[in-house]
Amino acid sequence: MDPRTPPRRAAGTPRPHCLPAVAGWIALAIVGAIAPAPAAAQAQPPAGKAADHEHVAGAHGGTIVPLGRDSYHVEPVFEEEGVLRLYLLGADETRIQETQLQSLTAYVKAAGAREAVAIRIEAEPQEGDAEGMTSCFKGTLPEALRGRPVDVTIPNLRIDKDRFRVAFSSAPPHAPGAEAMPAALADDEAATLFLTPGGRYTVADIEANGRRTAQQKFKGFKAKHDADPQPGDRLCPISETKANPQCTWIVGGKTYEFCCPPCVEEFVRTAKESPDAIKEPEDYVKP
Numbered sequence: 001m002d003p004r005t006p007p008r009r010a011a012g013t014p015r016p017h018c019l020p021a022v023a024g025w026i027a028l029a030i031v032g033a034i035a036p037a038p039a040a041a042q043a044q045p046p047a048g049k050a051a052d053h054e055h056v057a058g059a060h061g062g063t064i065v066p067l068g069r070d071s072y073h074v075e076p077v078f079e080e081e082g083v084l085r086l087y088l089l090g091a092d093e094t095r096i097q098e099t100q101l102q103s104l105t106a107y108v109k110a111a112g113a114r115e116a117v118a119i120r121i122e123a124e125p126q127e128g129d130a131e132g133m134t135s136c137f138k139g140t141l142p143e144a145l146r147g148r149p150v151d152v153t154i155p156n157l158r159i160d161k162d163r164f165r166v167a168f169s170s171a172p173p174h175a176p177g178a179e180a181m182p183a184a185l186a187d188d189e190a191a192t193l194f195l196t197p198g199g200r201y202t203v204a205d206i207e208a209n210g211r212r213t214a215q216q217k218f219k220g221f222k223a224k225h226d227a228d229p230q231p232g233d234r235l236c237p238i239s240e241t242k243a244n245p246q247c248t249w250i251v252g253g254k255t256y257e258f259c260c261p262p263c264v265e266e267f268v269r270t271a272k273e274s275p276d277a278i279k280e281p282e283d284y285v286k287p
Helices: 187-195 203-208 261-273
Strands: 063-067 072-078 083-089 103-110 115-123 136-140 150-159 162-169 244-251 254-258
Touching (some): 083 150, 103 136, 115 150, 187 261, 203 244, 244 261, 254 261
Antiparallel strands (some): 072 083, 083 136, 103 115, 244 254
């Protein structure tokens, strides 16, 4: 690896995964107070298919979870203000799956905790769904759990005449060989990082980036982490996953592409504290 590559976190040092976010708010009744969390008994894919189906990125920026030996799939998406959407997909996860209108109970707990809070997730029919049917459900996490890694279990989801138990996490393991995504900064720390020059990050860069932080520029940005870039694809300098051309930042008068806003923050910090570790934009390409 090029000796100028930005320093990485030590192996085994956990960092929260950056979460996809879009603006949105919905009021949700929290049923019950504290309830025991049902066992996370997620349906397993058939032998030989796990590597193809576990933790696959979905079209909405979430992670696709198989149901009933790949009979169906769901894509949970965690958004701003604690909003959780659950999209239903067919055996072919590129196809939308409808089901009858129903109200779901989900048990949500902080990752690693033993107790869960029961919440309601209601049907949210999408454009094109047949009358009396839905391909999406929507709810809101308890305020105390928003922005934290959580485990969610839905013990009873009905699709046609079948019933499924669904379990998923807001922070699935990243693909082998890919760097974990850094956590987002607090507002004051982000302002200090982005609005003061240092190292290769200049006053001209601050002006070119609109005198704003990455959080401000990319508010509502939905990251899609592709851990299997192809030769010639631009790479995020931090995660080494495929870069998103809609997630760019100017450093040293040059435009760099990233996978998500927290990686922009990490890169700017590196540019200020270890400027010699920064390579040219054209060097971050899959060989």
